[in-house]
Amino acid sequence: MDSAKRPNGLFRNKSAKIASIPMILTALVVFFGGTAWTVFYSFTGSRLLPKVKFVGFDQYERLWSSHRWMISIENLAIYGICSLVLTMVLGFTLAALLDRKIRFENTFRTIILYPFALSFVVTGLAWQWILNPDFGVQAVVRAWGWESFSFDPMNNPDIVIYGILIAGMWQGTGLVMVIMLAGLRGIDEDIWKATRVDGIGLVKTYVQVIVPMMRPVFVTALVIISSGIIKLYDLVVAQTNGGPGISSEVPAKYVIDYMFKAQNLGQGFAASTMMMVSVVIILVPWAYLEFGGKKRD
Amino acid sequence: MTDTSPLSAGTAAMTGPRGAKPKTRLSRRNIFLYGTLLLISVYYLLPLYVMVVTSLKGMPEIRMGNIFSPPVEVTFQPWVKAWSEACTGINCDGLSRGFGNSVRILIPSVALSITIASINGYALANWRFKGSEVFFTILIIGAFIPYQTMLYPIVILLREIGLMGSVWGLVLVHTVFGMPILTLLFRNYFTSMPEELFKAARVDGAGFWGIYFRIMLPMSLPIFVVAMILQVTGIWNDFLFGVIYTKPATYPMTVQLNNIVNSVQGVKEYNVNMAATLLTSLVPLVIYFVSGKLFVRGIAAGAVKG
Numbered sequence: 251m252d253s254a255k256r257p258n259g260l261f262r263n264k265s266a267k268i269a270s271i272p273m274i275l276t277a278l279v280v281f282f283g284g285t286a287w288t289v290f291y292s293f294t295g296s297r298l299l300p301k302v303k304f305v306g307f308d309q310y311e312r313l314w315s316s317h318r319w320m321i322s323i324e325n326l327a328i329y330g331i332c333s334l335v336l337t338m339v340l341g342f343t344l345a346a347l348l349d350r351k352i353r354f355e356n357t358f359r360t361i362i363l364y365p366f367a368l369s370f371v372v373t374g375l376a377w378q379w380i381l382n383p384d385f386g387v388q389a390v391v392r393a394w395g396w397e398s399f400s401f402d403p404m405n406n407p408d409i410v411i412y413g414i415l416i417a418g419m420w421q422g423t424g425l426v427m428v429i430m431l432a433g434l435r436g437i438d439e440d441i442w443k444a445t446r447v448d449g450i451g452l453v454k455t456y457v458q459v460i461v462p463m464m465r466p467v468f469v470t471a472l473v474i475i476s477s478g479i480i481k482l483y484d485l486v487v488a489q490t491n492g493g494p495g496i497s498s499e500v501p502a503k504y505v506i507d508y509m510f511k512a513q514n515l516g517q518g519f520a521a522s523t524m525m526m527v528s529v530v531i532i533l534v535p536w537a538y539l540e541f542g543g544k545k546r547d
Numbered sequence: 548m549t550d551t552s553p554l555s556a557g558t559a560a561m562t563g564p565r566g567a568k569p570k571t572r573l574s575r576r577n578i579f580l581y582g583t584l585l586l587i588s589v590y591y592l593l594p595l596y597v598m599v600v601t602s603l604k605g606m607p608e609i610r611m612g613n614i615f616s617p618p619v620e621v622t623f624q625p626w627v628k629a630w631s632e633a634c635t636g637i638n639c640d641g642l643s644r645g646f647g648n649s650v651r652i653l654i655p656s657v658a659l660s661i662t663i664a665s666i667n668g669y670a671l672a673n674w675r676f677k678g679s680e681v682f683f684t685i686l687i688i689g690a691f692i693p694y695q696t697m698l699y700p701i702v703i704l705l706r707e708i709g710l711m712g713s714v715w716g717l718v719l720v721h722t723v724f725g726m727p728i729l730t731l732l733f734r735n736y737f738t739s740m741p742e743e744l745f746k747a748a749r750v751d752g753a754g755f756w757g758i759y760f761r762i763m764l765p766m767s768l769p770i771f772v773v774a775m776i777l778q779v780t781g782i783w784n785d786f787l788f789g790v791i792y793t794k795p796a797t798y799p800m801t802v803q804l805n806n807i808v809n810s811v812q813g814v815k816e817y818n819v820n821m822a823a824t825l826l827t828s829l830v831p832l833v834i835y836f837v838s839g840k841l842f843v844r845g846i847a848a849g850a851v852k853g
Contacts, residue, residue: 265755281689369784
């Protein structure tokens with residue numbers, strides 16, 4: 251891998267170093283520097299402009315006593331847990347169905363994956379229309395004769411987050427399915443033959459043999475879905491804009507509204523730091539499991 | 548059907564291990580399998596269908612009928628209006644403006660981000676230097692950190708270099724945030740290339756750029772296509788960066804779409820809204836249906852090691 255080793259330190263490999271300047275700047279200035287800057291200023295009382303006037307943990311106290319933040323967290327928890335479980339189960343089931351050596355596999359895959367090519371804004375607007383209480387699904391079912399049918403996530407604060415969940419699932423399940431399908435294709439044909447010889451049923455084979463074998467694939471899918479969940483923003487803005495009232499607010503929207511609309515930078519920084527902390531809490535155990543073990547070998 | 552299926556299932560089980568072709572097309576298993584898949588396909592296709600039929604109806608028909616019924620009278624007026632007349636704030640020149648902006652953002656962003664990332668990947672694969680892996684690790688960790696923690700520092704940086712609110716500022720942002728995944732993609736691809744190739748070129752006296760342009764670039768066309776698909780759909784679909792780093796005159800299509808549909812003034816014209824929504828999704832949809840397997844490969848490549 252290394253080119254010939256000549257002992258003249260800094261100037262060895264000069265072109266490679268010059269070519270990597272954009273990457274180094276991005277890593278150090280934007281990713282590392284930017285994050286550190288935000289964490290630092292989250293301890294200040296910055297409002298319209300960033301100012302170094304320390305207020306300790308005041309911003310965090312205000313954040314956690316804010317009704318809107320608590321609703322945001324609650325919504326993200328509901329959305330996160332439901333979409334994690336449902337996309338994993340559905341994604342795997344769909345992949346397993348497609349893996350049964352069926353005809354038109356490509357057609358089915360194309361249909362299930364196409365929403366993933368669409369933006370969250372488009373997804374949100376499409377489902378906003380389908381779930382419209384006056385013209386959408388509710389109105390259609392009522393017109394069919396089921397007069398008391400009621401499903402109006404766009405108007406009902408109690409279930410609005412599930413309306414967003416339906417849209418999010420529609421957009422994202424295809425991705426998980428493709429990842430799972432790649433994992434299933436990587437399983438040795440002999441395993442299938444062995445289970446058939448042993449007379450183990452299909453469902454049992456999947457649950458007890460295939461799923462444990464696909465652990466790394468599941469972990470990858472888990473990491474991808476969860477890092478996507480925490481970024482949930484565009485979909486909410488397009489579909490409900492946080493409404494009705496503040497019943498479908500999410501943390502990412504809280505951050506952006508406080509930074510760029512309410513001109514309360516300190517609050518925005520504190521909220522975004524909390525988001526980062528929660529990602530770190532998810533990421534560190536995963537990174538440890540994935541890479542920590544290998545290094546010791 | 549129910550009479551024959553236990554029998555056919557039995558024969559299938561008997562012939563299965565011997566590898567004979569199963570002739571039972573309508574077994575219970577197949578009905579279940581294709582039935583489920585068809586049902587799911589309907590769920591996935593329904594929103595697209597509803598968008599298309601709504602965009603082809605007139606407003607009176609929408610108010611009367613149900614959203615699933617096909618248009619009685621097909622009209623293309625909503626599409627024309629969405630493209631050239633729909634209003635956002637004081638501008639009433641439709642989505643064509645956002646489309647133009649998105650194209651002007653897309654082309655330099657894709658070109659710049661792929662150029663830089665491919666060179667990064669090449670340097671990381673073949674020209675490692677002290678600390679290169681550290682920077683790469685920071686880059687990959689950065690991909691998982693929520694964008695929200697970097698949004699404001701970038702505002703300051705862009706203001707410092709005078710690009711805040713301009714198309715080029717947004718191009719830089721897309722280049723920066725596309726870098727982790729693309730660098731990973733190219734690094735893995737270049738690492739998988741035979742090392743002898745690189746060594747032979749070194750022996751022949753080719754340097755960093757010589758090897759990149761004459762050997763690596765011509766051999767890595769497929770990965771460039773994958774990277775392009777990834778970036779074109781990603782950048783076209785972006786909303787967050789567009790809304791923060793540009794101003795109304797340079798808003799990309801997604802932001803303008805959201806402003807048109809969710810504007811509070813005026814009567815809601817659902818047909819125009821759906822036509823506008825479809826117009827905004829045309830570019831990624833075309834890419835998706837044309838690229839097919841490569842699209843899948845792109846997201847799988849991004850996913851497997853992301």
